[in-house]
Amino acid sequence: QVQLQQWGAGLLKPSETLSLTCGVSGGAFSGYYWIWIRQPPGKGLEWIGEINHSGIINYTPSLKSRVTISVDSSKNQFSLKMSSVTAADTAVYYCARGNLYKIVNWGQGTLVTVSS
Amino acid sequence: DIQMTQSPSTLSASVGDRVTITCRASQSISSWLAWYQQKPGKAPKVLIYKASSLESGVPSRFSGSGSGTEFTLTISSLQPDDFATYYCQQSNRYPWTFGQGTKVEIK
Numbered sequence: 001q002v003q004l005q006q007w008g009a010g011l012l013k014p015s016e017t018l019s020l021t022c023g024v025s026g027g028a029f030s031g032y033y034w035i036w037i038r039q040p041p042g043k044g045l046e047w048i049g050e051i052n053h054s055g056i057i058n059y060t061p062s063l064k065s066r067v068t069i070s071v072d073s074s075k076n077q078f079s080l081k082m083s084s085v086t087a088a089d090t091a092v093y094y095c096a097r098g099n100l101y102k103i104v105n106w107g108q109g110t111l112v113t114v115s116s
Numbered sequence: 117d118i119q120m121t122q123s124p125s126t127l128s129a130s131v132g133d134r135v136t137i138t139c140r141a142s143q144s145i146s147s148w149l150a151w152y153q154q155k156p157g158k159a160p161k162v163l164i165y166k167a168s169s170l171e172s173g174v175p176s177r178f179s180g181s182g183s184g185t186e187f188t189l190t191i192s193s194l195q196p197d198d199f200a201t202y203y204c205q206q207s208n209r210y211p212w213t214f215g216q217g218t219k220v221e222i223k
Contacts, residue, residue: 045152045160045203045214060211061117094159100207101166102150106159 002027006095006107012114018082022095022107025076033098034071034078038091039109046091051078085114118142118206122215128223135191137218139204144184148208151180151189154217155200163202164189194220 008020022034036048049059051069059067063082071078082089095107119142129135139149147167152160162171164180167187177192191198199222204215 044217045154045205047205047212047214049211058210096159101148101169102162102171103152103160103205104162104171106161109159 002097002105004095004097004105004107006093006110008093008110008112010111010113012085012112013116014086014114015084016114018085018089018093018112019079020093020095020110020112021077021079023075023077024097027097027105029073029076033100034069035096035098035103036069036080037094037096037103038089039094040091048080048082048093085112087114090114117211118145118209118213120204120206120213120215122202122204122218124218125216126219126221128221129194130223131194131196133194133223135194135198135220137189137202137204137220139182139187139189139215141185141187141206141208145206145208147183148206149180149182149187150205150207151178152203152205153198153200154203160203191220 003025006022031053033050033052035050049069051057066083068081092109092111094109096103097105121140123138149167151164154160163174163178168180179190201217201219203217
């Protein structure tokens with residue numbers, strides 16, 4: 001059974017960089033899409049971006065200038081960095097695994113709060 | 117970006133009711149649509165993919181239909197475990213986008 005376990009700082013000050021990592025166990029790492037999604041408190045889901053099995057990275061345009069997604073296949077991990085965070089970036093961040101049709105496996109979620 | 121609009125935003129229903137949620141895309145997405153169920157404090161769970169394919173392990177009371185710009189998720193007989201928020205999501209074109217969600221509440 002594939003499990004995604006994510007970790008990273010949960011409290012940031014404005015202008016700092018968000019950094020989250022997601023470790024994958026119990027399943028293949030290659031051949032999938034590795035995805036980051038966030039959900040502000042009480043609101044809906046927002047797709048941040050993904051790196052697919054071909055190494056191609058896609059970001060949502062509104063965050064593209066601040067976001068970097070990377071993969072370390074040797075460690076079965078992928079990461080999200082988001083620079084210059086503001087209060088508007090406060091959300092639960094999920095890592096996930098999927099394909100073109102569906103997002104099947106999700107991490108447990110990390111609440112990231114941006115506050116001075 | 118492709119906008120996904122769900123209706124209704126909130127739905128009040130009773131156990132045993134037939135429930136239908138609609139998702140409309142701002143442009144054609146063929147059948148590149150998935151439906152997810154999310155319960156409070158939990159990650160979403162995929163129910164339907166490719167508009168009408170039932171994910172393994174998901175009860176058969178859930179079904180999906182549609183193509184192009186209009187899609188529906190139907191729960192044939194609402195069960196207590198089904199009270200949750202439901203999201204549609206398109207993967208036809210980047211950026212992938214979600215609907216705003218439909219909360220199914222107890223009537």
